[in-house]
Amino acid sequence: MLKVPKSFEDHDLGNIIRDVASLLERDWTVTVFHASRSVNFVADRLATMGRTKFKTGERVPYSYPPADVFETYASEISEMQAA
Secondary structure (H helix, E strand, C coil), X not given: CCCCHHHHCCCCCHHHHHHHHHHHCCCCCCCCCCCCCCCCXXXXXXXXXHHHCCCCCXXXXXXXXXXXXXXXXXXXXXXXXXX
C-alpha cells in the first residue's frame, strides 16, 4: 500500500496513505510498528473523546495531548523508552 500510494488515491484514507508514503520516502531512517487499540491506550482514549465529547463534524485542533489523555500518553512514552 505504501509502496504504490497512487493505487489508493480513491480510498477513504487516500490522503493519509499518500502523506505517510511521502514521509517514508525522505532521507532518514524510519521504524514503523503497529499497536492494536487494545494496547494503544492513547488512541483508545482519543477515539472515546471523539465519540462522546464533541459534536459530529466539529473540528477540535490540538497541538499537545489533551489533558484527558496526557497521563496515559506520558505513561506509554516511558514504557516504550524502557523497552
